[in-house]
Amino acid sequence: MTAQVALLEPVEKTEERKNEYGFPKPTLQKAKPYSWGLRNSIQLTIFLVTIGIGIHFFIYFLQASGDATITVSRPAGVEGFLPIGALMGWKLFVLTGIWDPVHPAAMVILGFAGLISLTLRKSFCGWFCPVGTLSEWLWKLGRKVFGRNYRIPVWLDFPLRSLKYLLLGFFVWTIFSMSRLAILAFLRSPYYKMSDVKMLFFFTQMSTTTFVVLAILVLASLVFRNLWCRYLCPYGALTGLLALVSPTRIQRNSDTCIECKLCSEVCPYHLPVDSKDRIISPECNGCMDCTLVCPGGRNTLELKTIGIRKKFWSTAKLGIVIIVVYVGLVYTATIAGHWKSSVSEQEFRMRLQEINAPQYTHPRG
Template identity: 25%
Template structure:
């Protein structure tokens, strides 16, 4: 089982690397400290990948959503809204586990060795309530503030990108490294966001994917689609023995055998590789499985 999980994680890591490279393939931007503004930039990428990254070839869907909501001329973009619905309805949070560059960045940070006992591979106290913060961030910072807190000409600001997003801050560091002029005008706001990035980096070393679990509004959107997306998990209860191996190997501590499509699940697939009975089914065409007769209801994170 250990070897299967190891091989699975290697494959996933390779795919995450490839997606990150493709999403940020504008090498000239890194060398000259300039943002790519070509035609491709009008299209969204599935994961959280800041528009301001010098290498970014596409736009972040959260940044694009805020730009439209904050516009004095429009409050809705059929393209951005349709993109989020289409990706969410097809893949759910599979995007988070396999196609998000900032999610991969957190994965790499969590591999940094620290003294035994410091890493928290399971839930934090109040995990169930902490996981609700991402919905508050989505509603308040991404939607309400850009819509209603506007300037004198009726233009809203992308508050999540401007005030919080550590992915954007990381991209900004690359931009500043290649652009001396921008370094001279970096403000206190950039210092504030660097503090958030620093906290995220330290937290990611100790806790698995803290930004994804508690803050990310894109993950909040995709998570809502997990139970109904075309790609999803199911349990073959004829094979499942409720041994909890899936929950033990899950870095988010999700009881997959009870709630295979939790809104918190990033669909990394570790549980599938670890299951000794091959009881976790996955794919776009879901086989018919019998409901468990003794499995009760449960929240995303057990009490």
């Protein structure tokens, strides 16, 4: 039985009313579109685990900064926030077969995101990514506080959505224009060996400008749905492009559709689910919210993998597969020795003492 169920109840037919996006509100049935379900539970779990990893790393950093014995290990999961280095690592691996030993978990996590996107749409973003989860919580909070969210005009929405692809293009062009030796030098540089510490400093030694920019993003995210994910996240741009070839997509049966438009209303990316037979947009993050509010149920709207007849994805199936794939990849990487960093406690402590030296600045400035 599906773990997340839309609560449906009949209502009396009245004159046509319009919602905040200009769609007619359904008069035949009424759904509860923002109920808590399995996906939200998985998001919360991953988010709390991420916070725990951050605290774990901070404790490791504090212990390594002093002379006392280090009682905790350097958590590998923190490397999930090093996607640029991971992309460099994957290029080096393709060219040489060498797996980056400095931040190997970064490659595993990026590989997981890519694999899921190629097979199950951009569900990494909709189910797993802690930044995506925070972005979703913010616009839902804004909806509760202000009673609604706002939508950026179409003429401005398209160029803004291009920003994340431009950012991704810049990073990809920079990395793929680097030679094998240049990438190897970067991945072995003092800066990259301590890049997780540099990332920690981004939050603990935040400049006024950085704080103001983040505050603006947070406030804007209360008003606009998934602001960061929709317009600025290059990670999401990459997973979205990979998802274009995914055989899994939302499919609509126009014969049983009653055109209530609930699916389009609830879609966090404003996709026209109600007017398309299949959704192949790189913006679809596989959240399945549209299928859960559909009055027609699975006979009308479903997440289905092309080529597998009479098979559809429920939230339970999709959530379990995503978690199993991640755990399986982490376990395999651990057994193969490609999860923990090769930087020892002694080296980490030594480098931490000289972290402000010139060699620990970014190689490109």
